[in-house]
Amino acid sequence: MSPEVTYAVVGVLTGLAAVVVVLTRLRLRRAEVAGRLEVGPALLNLHTGAGVLALVAWVAFLLAPESHPLGGSLVGLAAVGLWWLVALAGLLILVRWLPSRGRHAAEERTDSWSSGPGLSVLAHVGMVVGVGVFTWAYLFQKV
DSSP: HHHHHHHHHHHHHHHHHHHHHHHHHHHHHHSOOSHHHHHOHHHHHHHHHHHHHHHHHHHHHHHHHHTTTGGGGHHHHEEEEEEHHHHHHHHHGGGGOOOOOTTTOOOOBBSSSSSSSSSHHHHHHHHHHHHHHHHHHHHOOOO
């Protein structure tokens, strides 16, 4: 893959990752959200905080020249690590859609965003794939 194509793919995935972080925050900010289980504020704050830090560090790493401290390998490594933290937090957020059983099981709630887990699954599984591409690009010095 040519460097131009790699940068284009990484750039598009970076934008999509930013959208996932923002939309997850917007979707889960209310008390009543879709799903079967509630997501605690700590997990949502972890997802958002790590996402913002990952985005800032990753964009700085991508745009800074290698001779600049922000273009160094430690910034890139920190950014990739933060992206993995965001992806794992996102997968944990998907737990709210798991079916529950028993007498006190909660009914599935819907909201205006979608009528099921499709959007959340697409976003967070896509995030894992995107972070895999970021990791590949970093490890093999494609970016």
